[in-house]
Amino acid sequence: MLTASHVHKSYRKGGLFSRESQQVLRDVSFECGRGECLGIIGESGSGKSTLGRLILGIERPDSGSIRFEGQPVEDRKVRQGSLSAVFQDYTSSINPFFTVEEAIMEPLKLQRKDQQYDACKVDVLLHQVGLNPSYRTQYPHELSGGEAQRVCIARAISTEPKCIVLDEAISSLDGSVQMQVLELLKELREIYQMSYIFITHDIQAAAYICDSLIIFREGQIEEKIRIEQLKDVQSAYARKLLQMIIT
Amino acid sequence: MTMLRNIWKDKLAAISLSILAIVLTAGIFAPLFAPHDPNEVNMKLRYAASSWEYLLGNDHLGRCILSRLIYGIRPSVLWVLAALAGSVMLGTAVGFVAGFFRGKVDAALMRVCDVMLSFPGYVMTLAIVGIMGVGLENILAAFILTKWAWFARIIRTSVLQYAESEYVRFAKAAGAGSFHIIRRHIIPVTASDVAVVASSSFGSMILQISGFSFLGLGVQAPTAEWGMMLNEAREVMFSRPELMLAPGLTIIIVVSAINFLSDSLQAALDPKLRTSTSKAAEQTSAVSAKQLLGREVA
Ligand SMILES: Nc1ncnc2c1ncn2[C@@H]1O[C@H](COP(=O)(O)OP(=O)(O)O)[C@@H](O)[C@H]1O
Ligand SMILES: [Mg+2]
Numbered sequence: 001m002l003t004a005s006h007v008h009k010s011y012r013k014g015g016l017f018s019r020e021s022q023q024v025l026r027d028v029s030f031e032c033g034r035g036e037c038l039g040i041i042g043e044s045g046s047g048k049s050t051l052g053r054l055i056l057g058i059e060r061p062d063s064g065s066i067r068f069e070g071q072p073v074e075d076r077k078v079r080q081g082s083l084s085a086v087f088q089d090y091t092s093s094i095n096p097f098f099t100v101e102e103a104i105m106e107p108l109k110l111q112r113k114d115q116q117y118d119a120c121k122v123d124v125l126l127h128q129v130g131l132n133p134s135y136r137t138q139y140p141h142e143l144s145g146g147e148a149q150r151v152c153i154a155r156a157i158s159t160e161p162k163c164i165v166l167d168e169a170i171s172s173l174d175g176s177v178q179m180q181v182l183e184l185l186k187e188l189r190e191i192y193q194m195s196y197i198f199i200t201h202d203i204q205a206a207a208y209i210c211d212s213l214i215i216f217r218e219g220q221i222e223e224k225i226r227i228e229q230l231k232d233v234q235s236a237y238a239r240k241l242l243q244m245i246i247t
Numbered sequence: 248m249t250m251l252r253n254i255w256k257d258k259l260a261a262i263s264l265s266i267l268a269i270v271l272t273a274g275i276f277a278p279l280f281a282p283h284d285p286n287e288v289n290m291k292l293r294y295a296a297s298s299w300e301y302l303l304g305n306d307h308l309g310r311c312i313l314s315r316l317i318y319g320i321r322p323s324v325l326w327v328l329a330a331l332a333g334s335v336m337l338g339t340a341v342g343f344v345a346g347f348f349r350g351k352v353d354a355a356l357m358r359v360c361d362v363m364l365s366f367p368g369y370v371m372t373l374a375i376v377g378i379m380g381v382g383l384e385n386i387l388a389a390f391i392l393t394k395w396a397w398f399a400r401i402i403r404t405s406v407l408q409y410a411e412s413e414y415v416r417f418a419k420a421a422g423a424g425s426f427h428i429i430r431r432h433i434i435p436v437t438a439s440d441v442a443v444v445a446s447s448s449f450g451s452m453i454l455q456i457s458g459f460s461f462l463g464l465g466v467q468a469p470t471a472e473w474g475m476m477l478n479e480a481r482e483v484m485f486s487r488p489e490l491m492l493a494p495g496l497t498i499i500i501v502v503s504a505i506n507f508l509s510d511s512l513q514a515a516l517d518p519k520l521r522t523s524t525s526k527a528a529e530q531t532s533a534v535s536a537k538q539l540l541g542r543e544v545a
Contacts, residue, residue, distance in 0.1 A: 056416075056419070057419075057420065058419045076419075076422035076423070077422065079421070080421065083421075083422075084420065085416070087413040087416065087417065088413075089413050093413045093414055095431075095435070095436070096518035097435045097521075103414075106418065106421065106423075106431075107421040107422075110418075110422055110427070139518065139519075139521050139522070141518070142522065152417075155417070159421075165420070
């Protein structure tokens with residue numbers, strides 16, 4: 001469904017006239033099937049978020065392509081309603097001038113501009129992410145971290161997308177809240193039959209929710225494994241990562 | 248609406264806003280408010296003290312000072328406001344394009360701004376007036392030409408900061424176009440920066456235009472203008488200092504009002520001051536519940 005083939009990306013370092021550039025992604029290829037949860041794991045600075053931005057079509061790869069059901073993700077008509085995202089920083093994830101309701105309705109309105117949406121949609125979505133309808137009229141600064149991230153999830157699923165990119169979606173939440181949100185994500189995936197691209201540095205969380213993992217290192221794919229075979233990883237780097245959670 | 252309510256809570260800001268509203272209305276409807284023709288010369292009343300007919304007295308040509316002050320609002324405040332709007336619009340447009348689209352456009356526009364900003368504002372204005380000749384419209388044109396780069400710089404920085412935020416990133420991912428993002432996400436959050444920058448330079452522009460008129464480079468006689476009125480009073484500064492009082496105080500009051508207002512605008516536009524209606528309702532219901540409880544106990 002979502003395929004990346006031979007993606008390269010580099011950023012220019014220094015000023016306007018500088019020729020030097022830093023290669024962030026090198027020949028990344030993978031595939032994510034319908035309903036699959038694909039984890040992308042790597043240390044911070046390894047280029048995971050950059051890959052996330054490329055998948056979401058916010059930036060373009062230097063070479064290679066990322067396609068969603070055969071069509072390029074750079075075309076925003078392809079993304080509308082089908083691809084969605086949840087980001088790490090819940091404090092800046094919602095426009096401070098929007099109420100919860102406006103934030104959740106934004107992708108829906110983008111998807112079908114003329115149609116009037118039914119007002120209960122927001123209530124249903126809020127209920128699904130475990131918030132009660134009184135949150136509709138609140139502003140983001142009135143929400144706690146967990147609540148804000150739940151609103152972001154409700155916003156992401158509002159168009160019933162086929163795939164959601166979660167970039168460190170639980171990393172800045174507290175321990176117990178992290179677990180609740182992870183459970184919520186798992187539930188929602190079953191309801192909507194969505195694919196997740198779960199980007200994180202936390203291998204434990206990834207192992208909990210994902211079907212398969214991509215181990216990412218310095219902008220390259222080190223190894224791809226099914227979660228059942230997590231025990232028999234090949235590369236030394238992946239072993240080291242696993243070692244850290246076992247001990 | 249929320250903004251107006253927030254400003255209204257702040258007493259100083261409310262007073263400033265009222266003063267400015269009165270000044271602006273008086274300027275727009277000057278013929279209705281002014282008791283006399285501002286240019287009517289009456290040599291019998293030279294330097295007359297205030298009387299019931301001429302509330303603020305008369306100047307060296309016997310003209311009604313109050314009427315001249317009211318007509319002076321037009322060049323001193325209204326035209327400055329128009330020039331300000333012009334340069335803010337130009338600067339905002341450039342700042343938005345540079346900050347939002349980045350890349351080569353940004354680099355090119357910012358180098359132009361650097362060139363504009365490398366001259367001190369006063370020197371540029373003087374040079375433009377020197378080339379194009381004295382007169383209000385030339386000074387206003389010079390204002391627009393010299394100020395836009397400054398606005399563009401500030402607004403670009405502000406746009407740059409918000410364009411990187413995650414809600415913009417989400418909107419992009421959800422397939423929103425640039426127009427939608429600018430209109431729904433960037434304009435509302437940068438509006439407070441624009442308002443604060445614009446209002447703070449409004450005061451300095453009023454002072455500058457009065458300054459240029461004082462030097463004889465701006466509004467030409469006999470048109471009434473506050474700086475001009477100060478200049479005319481200067482000749483009799485020691486024999487009749489009270490003539491400087493009316494235009495001088497007016498300038499001080501208006502500029503101070505603008506500065507106070509621009510200070511509180513920043514606070515009033517803060518989205519954190521917005522509270523949800525349901526929460527407010529909950530609080531009031533909680534209060535009434537407490538009162539009820541209290542009554543039961545009592
Ligand atoms: N917009 C950008 N411009 C320049 N360099 C960038 C940009 N975004 C990311 N980088 C660089 O790319 C590298 C990878 O960053 P990122 O994708 O955020 O890693 P991760 O999410 O894995 O922590 C970092 O070294 C960072 O400096
Ligand atoms: Mg990251």
